Amino acid sequence: MSQDVFVIAEHLMGNLEDVTFELLGKGRELADNLDGSLVGVLLGGGVEDLNRQMGKADKVICIDHEQIAEFNPDSYSKCLMEVLKTHEPKVTLVPNTSMGMDLAAALSVDLDLPLVAYAVDASAKNGTIAVTSQLYGGKMNVESRLEGDRCIISVIAGSFSSEDGKSDNVPEVEEVSPPDSLTDLKIRFKRLIEPEAGDVDITQQDILVSVGRGIQSEDNLPVLQKLADALGGVLSASRPIVDNKWLPKTRQVGKSGLKVKPKLYLAVGISGAPEHIEGMKDAELIIAVNSDPNAPIFDYAHYGVVGDLFDVVGQLSEKLKG
Amino acid sequence: MNIIVPIKQVTDLVEELEVDASGKDLNREWLKYKINEFDDHALEEALCLKEESGANVMAIALDSADIEKSLYTAAAKGADKLIKVTGDFGEAIPSHVAAKALANVLESLEYDLILTGVQAADDRDGQVAVLLAHYLGLPHVSVVTGVNLQDGKAIVHKEYSGGLMGEFEVDLPGVLGIQAARQTPRYAPVSRVRQAMRSTELEEMPAGDVSVAVGTTVQRMFKPETSDGAQMIEGSAEDVANQILNILSERGLKQ
Numbered sequence: 014m015s016q017d018v019f020v021i022a023e024h025l026m027g028n029l030e031d032v033t034f035e036l037l038g039k040g041r042e043l044a045d046n047l048d049g050s051l052v053g054v055l056l057g058g059g060v061e062d063l064n065r066q067m068g069k070a071d072k073v074i075c076i077d078h079e080q081i082a083e084f085n086p087d088s089y090s091k092c093l094m095e096v097l098k099t100h101e102p103k104v105t106l107v108p109n110t111s112m113g114m115d116l117a118a119a120l121s122v123d124l125d126l127p128l129v130a131y132a133v134d135a136s137a138k139n140g141t142i143a144v145t146s147q148l149y150g151g152k153m154n155v156e157s158r159l160e161g162d163r164c165i166i167s168v169i170a171g172s173f174s175s176e177d178g179k180s181d182n183v184p185e186v187e188e189v190s191p192p193d194s195l196t197d198l199k200i201r202f203k204r205l206i207e208p209e210a211g212d213v214d215i216t217q218q219d220i221l222v223s224v225g226r227g228i229q230s231e232d233n234l235p236v237l238q239k240l241a242d243a244l245g246g247v248l249s250a251s252r253p254i255v256d257n258k259w260l261p262k263t264r265q266v267g268k269s270g271l272k273v274k275p276k277l278y279l280a281v282g283i284s285g286a287p288e289h290i291e292g293m294k295d296a297e298l299i300i301a302v303n304s305d306p307n308a309p310i311f312d313y314a315h316y317g318v319v320g321d322l323f324d325v326v327g328q329l330s331e332k333l334k335g
Numbered sequence: 336m337n338i339i340v341p342i343k344q345v346t347d348l349v350e351e352l353e354v355d356a357s358g359k360d361l362n363r364e365w366l367k368y369k370i371n372e373f374d375d376h377a378l379e380e381a382l383c384l385k386e387e388s389g390a391n392v393m394a395i396a397l398d399s400a401d402i403e404k405s406l407y408t409a410a411a412k413g414a415d416k417l418i419k420v421t422g423d424f425g426e427a428i429p430s431h432v433a434a435k436a437l438a439n440v441l442e443s444l445e446y447d448l449i450l451t452g453v454q455a456a457d458d459r460d461g462q463v464a465v466l467l468a469h470y471l472g473l474p475h476v477s478v479v480t481g482v483n484l485q486d487g488k489a490i491v492h493k494e495y496s497g498g499l500m501g502e503f504e505v506d507l508p509g510v511l512g513i514q515a516a517r518q519t520p521r522y523a524p525v526s527r528v529r530q531a532m533r534s535t536e537l538e539e540m541p542a543g544d545v546s547v548a549v550g551t552t553v554q555r556m557f558k559p560e561t562s563d564g565a566q567m568i569e570g571s572a573e574d575v576a577n578q579i580l581n582i583l584s585e586r587g588l589k590q
Contacts, residue, residue: 127550
């Protein structure tokens, strides 16, 4: 076993995702405290350019092969298993993203390593690893301590600064061949599907009126559309609204939707699950209206209103009209 | 086609959550539980597949407070078979233990597809779908929003960020972590749930050996700090609206 910290890099459409730099920044701090090295692990096809961007790491272990050009839960977990088996890092940081979810738990079982998920912080003091997880829809944090020597931590995107993970240094790159086990895959990547164009682009709007489960019914959407119109903005939504098909996928803010930074984000009936916060916390002005005084959204909003959201929305529309 | 849907209950997040005297877990005395919303979507997708091309749908859950209600509700919605996995789990069941218990029971059952929720609000040690798949040595895809069955394989859509999706072909049997079903999960009226309690058999199966090491211990549970939280606007709806409009005016956000 080593004292090293490994960061599993994530990339999509030829770019490293921000979360990769966030993990490199945090990983640097952990590795320094553990007197270990920081190692980036990059899987893909034709990814030399991406290797070079990971200068915060002392070294990048790279499997660059056309067979793994696209993410595949089966091939990627098999590749990572070989890498982690060979190097036995103390801590492995994985993004708690769509891709990372398919990897972290897989590695935990196959390598018999503890996993702490939904991490928003991690520390290494005197060799002891402590991890803070955000659970219960962001309503509770739980601090876990590692009992054994090694662990996997899956980290919620947006938890750390991505600037801390960037560096002009050029890391040493160790090229590794893909494992033989890739010949026997039970999952095949078919294609990447891009979102349908044609709808408004919510990432380009100054004003978003964003609606969540609290609006209760599709029938209440027109009232909120009226408010959005009166403000000169458009409607966006949290995941449950889109899952219910009340608004199209193009309007979804959050982890599996879009990241937005409008001048005004008026969150109506959105409780603020971590997956949603990830997509809107950088808005310039956040005003939240919710009936639950304990809704996590109030931790991120600049202004908050606890009360009947339809009363407030009605009054706002009325006054804007007049 | 046999589809198995593992479900679990989570605390209703609309409720106020408090930390218990140990400082390490929720005060569960007054907590209300409901089916994990993602498991509800997994069940819905299974029932849609059943309606589309015929399948047996079995809902399975680890024994916990009120779990029978969730199982019978699944039957009322259209699940054909119910299994309650019995064992001494305690109240906060780690995901690794839950996945191992499910894997033990599933080893004696015949199935083609396992659909379960992509995540739950309390899975501190990882998501059950992927853990279960690896205990069983099966392929898995998480964050799935579309499932089609073709020639003994599943064609699935996996959501990435920014509205992008990956399409995969998965050999069966396999495990899919469902993010959202193709339609809003159906509702079962109480009368149908009562009827299901009379007409559907609930089989009990022991969990077997679930001694897997979680490897971490909870040191403390606490509410996230709110020191830099929102400045609250109070008053009647009209007062509140006026104050919001003032804030918007100050920032040049009012047309």
